Amino acid sequence: xxxxxxxxxxxxxxxxxxxxxxxxxxxxxxxxxxxxxxxxxxxxxxxxxxxxxxxxxxxxxxxxxxxxxxxxxxxxxxxxxxxxxxxxxxxxxxxxxxxxxxxxxxxxxxxxxxxxxxxxxxxxxxxxxxxxxxxxxxxxxxxxxxxxxxxxxxxxxxxxxxxxxxxxxxxxxxxxxxxxxxxxxxxxxxxxxxxxxxxxxxxxxxxxxxxxxxxxxxxxxxxxxxxxxxxxxxxxxxxxxxxxxxxxxxxxxxxxxxx
Amino acid sequence: xxxxxxxxxxxxxxxxxxxxxxxxxxxxxxxxxxxxxxxxxxxxxxxxxxxxxxxxxxxxxxxxxxxxxxxxxxxxxxxxxxxxxxxxxxxxxxxxxxx
Numbered sequence: 001x002x003x004x005x006x007x008x009x010x011x012x013x014x015x016x017x018x019x020x021x022x023x024x025x026x027x028x029x030x031x032x033x034x035x036x037x038x039x040x041x042x043x044x045x046x047x048x049x050x051x052x053x054x055x056x057x058x059x060x061x062x063x064x065x066x067x068x069x070x071x072x073x074x075x076x077x078x079x080x081x082x083x084x085x086x087x088x089x090x091x092x093x094x095x096x097x098x099x100x101x102x103x104x105x106x107x108x109x110x111x112x113x114x115x116x117x118x119x120x121x122x123x124x125x126x127x128x129x130x131x132x133x134x135x136x137x138x139x140x141x142x143x144x145x146x147x148x149x150x151x152x153x154x155x156x157x158x159x160x161x162x163x164x165x166x167x168x169x170x171x172x173x174x175x176x177x178x179x180x181x182x183x184x185x186x187x188x189x190x191x192x193x194x195x196x197x198x199x200x201x202x203x204x205x206x207x208x209x210x211x212x213x214x215x216x217x218x219x220x221x222x223x224x225x226x227x228x229x230x231x232x233x234x235x236x237x238x239x240x241x242x243x244x245x246x247x248x249x250x251x252x253x254x255x256x257x258x259x
Numbered sequence: 260x261x262x263x264x265x266x267x268x269x270x271x272x273x274x275x276x277x278x279x280x281x282x283x284x285x286x287x288x289x290x291x292x293x294x295x296x297x298x299x300x301x302x303x304x305x306x307x308x309x310x311x312x313x314x315x316x317x318x319x320x321x322x323x324x325x326x327x328x329x330x331x332x333x334x335x336x337x338x339x340x341x342x343x344x345x346x347x348x349x350x351x352x353x354x355x356x357x358x
Contacts, residue, residue, distance in 0.1 A: 005262075005309075012260040019268045026275045026295055035288050042291045045272070049298050052265065058305045058317050061324075065301075068324055073294065073331050080335045081287055084348045095284060095351050103281040111274035118266050127262050128312025141314045142321070150318050157325050164329035171336035174343065 005129035011055050022048040035081050043074045057130035059138045085233050203229040210246035217243045265306040272299035286338050286348045290331070297327045 025041045025048075032038055046069040054062035133141055146154050181189070190199045203226050206212030207219055215234050217225035225243045227235075234240055272295060279292030301320040308316025342348050 007260050015260060015264060023271055026272055030279045035285050038288050038291055042295060046298060049302055052302060053305050056305050056309050061317055061320055064324060068328060076331060076335060077291060083339060084342045100282055103278055107274050107278040111271060114270035115267055118263060127310040130309050133312055133314050142317060145314055145318050153322060157322055160329055161325060164332050168332045168336040171340050
């Protein structure tokens, strides 16, 4: 008897080319430090999955995967990353002792269990393939199912979508409970604080005439860098340049007190 | 090649996503790992749809995508709200219930 479904060579080649790449990318997602890099690697994994969907006869889902996931969802992730910025939570240091070995052991156990289970399980029949089901077209077939057999789940899911949109608006809406301090109040508060160091505003970044970029802390009169002159985000990201290299060599930095 | 290979890939991606949820500390990266797990489940749904020769699996995968989109919208709104009040996107910092 001829098998119902034969997998063509191009699909095999595609699978063995893309599957290791997607596994590598998802592993990289765990290992890279910056969240933006994780997001880009996840976008790649999603594109690979879209290609797999199309190769498996799920044309509509493949296109939706690209449009919804790599398009909308990943853009939303990058947008939130931009809002939240970079902080210390990006670091890969282990905060709960012993968490990582336990997690990896559990993962190897779980993954091994799943893979060996799949290896032993039999469906009791040959894979059928989607040629018959996709006869009038994949989109037509899906639509026929969506609006007949699955019409109730479809309606429920639309209610869920609307609820989620309203919920996101409620969560993200921010109402001030106190009036915004005016410039005058801010100025008064600066002068009434414990230290007058910031009364005239924080020092600007850069070393005069040598390097005036925002990632170089200003030098104080005694030659030490002023940490308050650079953005905390740059500091958290580790993008601060040492300003000592821009010091003039022939300047006497020792403070001379005139009598 | 057997169709089982897609299922193996799906299991591996799901496991990697689960490790990421446990190991990473940045709430956004944790969220992305959850997305990876949902996508891995979708891959197995599509594969089973092909094995069975019906489109039901694809319809369920489509529903999963919608649920994932809802989850992302609400989850990211929660992350932004927490970040706004605590200035941190680390999941270890949001532990008020513990104390």
